[in-house]
Amino acid sequence: MICRRFDFANNDEWNHYMNRLEIPAGRESALERIKAKWYKANVVAIVLTAILALQPLVPYWSMMGAGLCSRISALVNTTLVMQRYGTPSFTPFPHAFKSWMQAATTSTPFFHLVVSMIVMNNPSLAPGLLSVGIGAAYGLAEAAPARFGRAAQYQRYLAPLVALLQRHRDRVLFLAAASELLMAFIATFAVFTRGIRGAGTAFVLWNQMKGRFHSHDAALYHRTAWTMIGQRLQPLLVRVPAMQSYIQAAQNWFSRM
Template structure:
């Protein structure tokens, strides 16, 4: 019986050893928050031990991790850089004396939060998602709905700006050359695109609830990813949120396609608005410049290319058959678009 119970653990240990840690950004963050003496950090047995701890925390909570060997445990007590590191210190000792059971997983450390960059992003995006839902809900009073509409774009703009600052920092200098180099490095990123997208609508008096679809998709994707990676052991998460979060993470391509369709649709709505009293020529021009950037930026190019291909297949035959006089101006627009 003992060997039968050990077989699943042996398979889990093999899976943990074969896991691709180097391509998981969470491993780099986890390892950087563990403080050990330099002469210990290069030892393969120490690294393997903490890899198993990482695998237990983020991949398979039922993996049993033994305490470090006596040669490794003789090291001086390591100070903890954060609450996560403190949990790493206490858990190996208890795991060595008392076998873990699936029932104890609900009290595991992954449910604890650190006020780091990811937690801040989660908080902002969760707030944006709730406010955006409030903005599009039909029974909400108009003045409250309009305010929630603008707050959704402001929150997403702040989230995108904070993400850009966290990854790229600020320009090395405040001169033209340094700013040019800085903007060349961020202009094709998804965060920069959403920042400009939000600024375009926050500064306009035109209220297009349809433009909230990409904001909702972005916020939903960020929230679901954070909840699944940090609250997977919570009973409340498993009961109410696990299925929606798993669906969102497995359908990110679908959400991106929906966002690209909505973004292109907003462009045509802005053209239609030019014939109304709410027209804003500057906003329409800026937005179509942004659509052109989305078409060429690597983060969004594939999805927008798919949308425009479908539009071309529908529109070109109709123009060739009923409105050939439009072929010349459309060719000029297409050349500008592809530059």
Template sequence: MGEEREDPQKLKRIAAAAYDYDNDPRWSDYWSNVLVPPHLASRSDVQDHFKRKFYQRYIDPDLVVESMSTGSSSQSARPASSSTETPPSNDQPRSRGTGSTARTSGTSANAGSGPTSLRWDRQTIQFSVNAWVFIVAVLAIFPLVPKGLSHRAYRLSFMGTACSSLYSVYSLYGKPRAWNLQALQVYFQSIIATKDFIYFIYCLTFGTSHLCLKFASIPILCRALENVAKFLRRNFNRSSLYRKYLEEPCVWVESNTTTLSILSSQAEIGVGFLLIISVFSWHRNVIQTFMYWQLLKLMYHAPVTASYHQSVWTKIGRSVNPLIQRYAPFLNSPLSAAQRWWFR
């Protein structure tokens, strides 16, 4: 029975040992912030211990990581004359072993509970911000809300999503190792294609602009709805209030995340065309339009959003290209130049 109980942990330790730490940018940041003496940092057992700690924190919180034994290092530091001392009695090692076992289990329990509570705090903060964003975004879109309140809710929804995205990026990737050009370049290369960073730039683009496009609130509304539904399902599934009123909507949201992502992609691309139209009006902002199309280009190529955006652009091409070939063939040259820039 004891071996059967240890099987899940054994599999988790095997998975932790087989994990590709070198290709995970979080591992390099984590290892650089670990304070280990130089003569211990080069030891493989020390590195394996902190890799398991990293795996427990970021990948599998159920992995039990025992405290690192210091017996080998303390024995190597003892003088050679200690070998001539009389060995202790049989009772003494047992009592010491029992005490060390208790200390080990207590240390591992504390080490396991620390990251869990930290993750809980992060999830709670994200849930609170996303729930607030969802409410103010609904107020911004709802047509019967007064104009002044609607505009204020519009700005607040973008600022809230920007703060939530930035906090998520900081929680996952931390801060740059150093504040020089090379370290910042490496740091931004690791986060530029993440969904949270893309939404952060998206919210800055519209949250700081004088142009009020209610249509641009659809992606952040879908994002907030998805995050709130996930949190409610994971943490309130035993609540009678949740089961009575919120279970069916949350299940629908989690089962239709692909639909929400496609809707967000369509809205993001539609906003791009609205900005092009706004260039010919009194509310034009050429710099914002150019920056947003750069962001759309990033969304087209970033792995987290590429499939949805490429699908929408394919449908647009199937509908528009025959019309251009038939009624406006003179647009072929400008479109070819735009495509070369887009795929570059």
């Protein structure tokens, strides 16, 4: 079960929650159920607040959802990164830190952590939360059958949704990759209004896009998205050949790791 890989021991919010509970001695099974419930509640919260952030009807709800989703996601993904890769080591410097960065920064939890931190300070980049929400949704889809598989309500309402997610996994993950690129382009255009601060955000995001282009769990979808963008730009490049050199420079930069 996914929740068993979560680092409960070092999570402050979980420890604060546990301080309010009394678990009788010898009731480890009860503790495991509480852990599963707490973990799923946080992941469900990411999915629901991401939907709230991305709905276009009520701007106030969108801003509120973006703030909540980014904070919950930052908490969960920080713990996942630390559990998977440990804390960064600085000795011997810089080799140890560089090794940690190379391993951690191409992972999806690290990317979702970066997205969450950026959206906290810049809600206009909330489209990137679609990727965060999709990641959380697939986490739930993997855990739900084992936890609720025998429940009649699950079989009636949730099982078809889980099956739909699994059946269209490639399409949904491609949509996540497209939303990540959209966020990077929005950040680039925002440089004209946000100045140096906007340039810093764009720089961070494009470096993350480069990492996603080479990461084992996102490379396929990002490369497919870039192929489609190239096909759409081809008529423009034919009309404006001078742009080809800039496109080639960008391709060379993305190809280097």
